[in-house]
């Protein structure tokens with residue numbers, strides 16, 4: 104198995120180009136099904152969630168080819184709507200195939216998407232919206248079957264700006280008859296990027312308001328070549344690592360316009376920032392201040408996907424901090440592991456109380472989810488002594504090479520292969 108080994112207390116210093124976005128490319132891969140032909144996604148990140156999605160696409164009869172970092176998907180011979188790939192049940196993003204299979208074939212048969220440590224992650228909003236469009240569901244033991252005689256445009260109001268529900272409904276609506284409006288939709292950049300991607304394919308989607316998308320159904324879409332955008336959560340993770348190690352980093356090719364809430368938080372810790380058109384210069388040498396209260400909210404608020412990483416920074420700040428997690432009901436799996444490194448963090452429902460400590464100490468810890476694992480990496484880089492992190496498979500889901508990236512910034516970190524215990 105692969106583990107991460109870190110020797111801490113080396114301030115990060117250097118510059119790095121940010122990888123492309125996991126949460127932007129996953130729905131694009133599913134969306135490729137909506138057109139016959141070969142869709143190419145340049146600068147596609149080589150992460151396990153992408154590999155799982157391509158396995159599912161192959162099961163659906165698509166041909167997958169990598170040309171360097173370009174992922175090519177030929178959907179010409181895709182004829183089945185049935186997914187049984189083991190990976191589909193283990194990852195949340197497989198639910199996005201509901202919308203694209205219904206869009207292409209008016210039918211879908213998928214395993215229930217995996218829940219995970221961050222919460223139950225129901226799909227009631229996806230199902231309610233699709234039912235309004237004319238989809239009939241049969242809920243089996245292990246799988247969900249969906250079928251529609253016709254997909255009809257309609258008015259949908261989401262009770263919560265769910266990213267996945269917004270994306271699924273868009274994918275089902277682009278080839279539906281008539282117009283679909285999605286009120287209360289998600290405003291995450293990955294939704295905006297999917298709108299651009301689908302419109303490039305020939306869809307007709309407009310933003311009526313910042314929280315309302317209108318999709319005018321068209322007859323057909325065509326395959327395209329596009330380039331994936333940079334990952335705002337990876338960029339935020341590395342800024343957090345620079346803050347925790349009191350380092351100074353330059354992130355090139357960064358999604359500078361998608362991180363305002365993160366900038367505000369980093370400035371509150373005492374960090375200093377300079378932003379140019381696609382570069383973030385961050386000086387974390389004075390990033391020592393705690394933050395009385397901060398909460399995660401849907402975009403453009405502080406992202407839930409950076410909550411654990413922020414906890415790692417605040418665990419060694421100069422005053423007590425609180426983080427309220429409003430998006431997921433139980434996204435504090437990293438706390439127990441951070442406390443093994445002598446952090447002093449208490450969980451009170453959806454709020455964590457972080458009592459600052461002078462320093463963290465290296466330990467053997469276990470990643471239990473993707474972003475919680477990133478928080479452990481950050482804590483290991485800041486801690487005195489050596490840290491070993493198991494559960495690397497979680498990190499590989501979203502970070503193409505977190506150890507290589509942070510080593511390139513001067514961190515004493517490596518990924519190594521060890522015998523399974």
Ligand code: EPZ
Pocket residue numbers: 125126129195196222223224225226227228229230263264265266267268291293407408430431432473474501
């Ligand atoms: C996407 O998940 C991201 N994943 C998540 O990133 C991200 O944390 C999340 O959006 C919020 O920004 C991908 O894009 C692949 P939601 P998604 O639907 O679409 C509840 C990462 O680390 N809900 O916006 O699943 C849900 O339980 C991952 O990269 C319902 O109750 O998120 C949650 O509490 C983690 N019913 C909240 O809404 C529904 O039908 C937000 O979920 C749908 C959602």
